[in-house]
Amino acid sequence: MANKENHRRFGNIRKRESGRYQIRYPAPDGRMRTGTDTYERKSDAERALSLIEAQIIKGEWNDPERGKVKLRDYAETWIAQRPGLRPRTVDLYRWLLKKHITPHLGNVPIAKISTSAVRQWRADLLDNGVSVSMAAKAYRLLRAVLMTAADDRVIPQNPCRIRGAGDEHAQERPVLTVSQVFELADRVGLRPIGNVRKIKDGTYRLRFQRHGAMRTHPEIFHARAAAERALWKMAMEGKADSTQDRRFRAMVLLATFASLRWGEVSALRRMDVDLKARTVRVRVAFVERSAGGLVLGPPKSKAGRRTVGIPQSIVPVLKEHMNTYVQDEPGALMFPAAKGGPIRRSGFNTRTRWVDVVSEVGLSGLHFHDLRHTGNMLAAESGAGLKDLMARMGHDNVRAAMIYQHAVRGADEAITNAIDRQLGARDDDDDEGTAGALVPAG
Incomplete structure (x- = not known):
């Protein structure tokens, strides 16, 4: 049946006192919604209604009321409801939100955040001296929050569309020689x-x-x-x-040659180290919260729970350490602090004068995590396969292991050298007039 004269099939349009036109329409939940924009011409309002009707039919309509929530409130809820985040990650997200996102965009309704606004926000961060690396971290958090908003149809699309804004160009970390590790x-x-x-x-x-x-x-x-x-x-x-004082000697050697993270090595117990089997079992890890708390939890990833082989060369060092500094109980910490509790990274740095020591041996700026990086490089140099490297490093994705494989070009150099030898042999054959000779394939 045809529509009544001057009556629309979907929604309605009214002319305001200002002379501009405003639309109203029934949302999928049955409630009437008023358009957030007004239009100079009635034909523009009609097109807007037609577009909204098409979005509702296709299931692509976004409730403008939901888009009125401020970014700060939405992001705080997003962090709180994010499953599986490690405590340090939660602390980082909340700090980034408070320090770099909320002061600029926190009071903006989420539906009002445009790509140009995001671009200006990032430019302001960089102009104010925020490093490219930190700006990239903040951008990735904002992008993740708004991606969820887009997936939940709170906004039509994610406005974080700046190519390369989330990329970090981390400084290449040093790799120690074996002699440097022992020194x-x-x-x-x-x-x-x-x-x-x-x-x-x-x-x-x-x-x-x-x-x-x-x-x-x-x-x-x-x-x-x-x-x-x-x-x-x-x-x-x-x-x-x-x-x-040799209590930290074993810690440095084990962290390096077993590719252990700080939180993993500091959480080890006597029962985790089997000197006869020459293995160390990683079950848990300590996480230091930004507020100062120390939390014992699972390793960084699912693959972090692993058993790693110990090189025979450091077994005597570990045996001496366990006999001298570790209590007899199976649950005794392998590397306790001075009063017997878990050792914190700050306490370790102060007690060992880490900054001065690494500078003295010509490794200024070395981080404790670089010991694990060195161990990973040594493992990659062994020629181990990708899955074996992933298991030893405690990674559940191939990206990091592949980086180490690509960094170590021993096998590729061997292939290249072999090709060079063949090319050299060909040059010798050419001198004898055998160039272009056919040989059987097989």
Whole structure:
């Protein structure tokens, strides 16, 4: 049946006092919705109604009311409802939201965020001194949040469409030689014999032992840290006596040659290390929250639960360490802090003077995680297959393992050298007039 004269089949249009036209239409839930925009011409309003009707028929209509929620509120809910996030990831997301996203876009209704607004937000971050790497992290979080909004039909499409904005160009990390690993392991336990005391005028006096006798350093220091640094440097240079605390030597060697993360190696128990079988079992990992809490949970990925072989060369070091520093109970921590509890990364860095040690051995800027990176490179150099590398590294996707395989070109170089030898043989044959000779395929 034909529509009544001046009556539309879907929705209606009314002219406002301003002379512009506004649309109303029934949504799929039966409620009437008023269009958020107004139109100068009635024909434009009719086209808008027709478009909305087509979207509803195709199931592509987005409720404009849902798009009025502010980005800050939507993102906070998104983080809270995200399943399987590790505690440190939650902390990172909340920090990025608070520091880099909310101040710029937090009060904007989610449906009002356009690609141009996202582009301007990113440009402002970079102009204000935020690094490309940090801006990429913030962009990836915003993109993930708005992708969910698009999937849930809160917005018609994700406005984060800036090519390359989420890419990080991480600095290439150093790879240690085996001798450097052992030198580092020996250095982290070095402790000078001496002391620093504050005198009446607020300055500091340094005393140190040399050839068994205590001596006073001639210099006066205005800060305790400067005096302690001078004492440590004297021990490194052999100008002061020192002792060797070997409790962290085994930690450095095991983290490197078993490719363990900090959280994994710091959570190891006596029962996880089998010296007879030469294996270490990774079951759990410590995670340090940004607020300072220490959480014991599963490893970084499902593949993180694994059993890794221990090289025979470091078994004596581990045996000495377990006999000297680890309690007899199966659940005793392999690498406890001074008071017996779990060791924190900050405590390890302070106790070992990590920054000074790595600088002293010519590895300034080395991170503890670079030990695992070194171990992964050694594993890749063995020629192991992709699945075996993934199992040892604790990765559940092939990307990282393939990076190490590509970085180690030993097999490819062997192939290239073999081809070179054949080319050299051909050159010799050409000299004898055999160029172009046919040989049987097989």
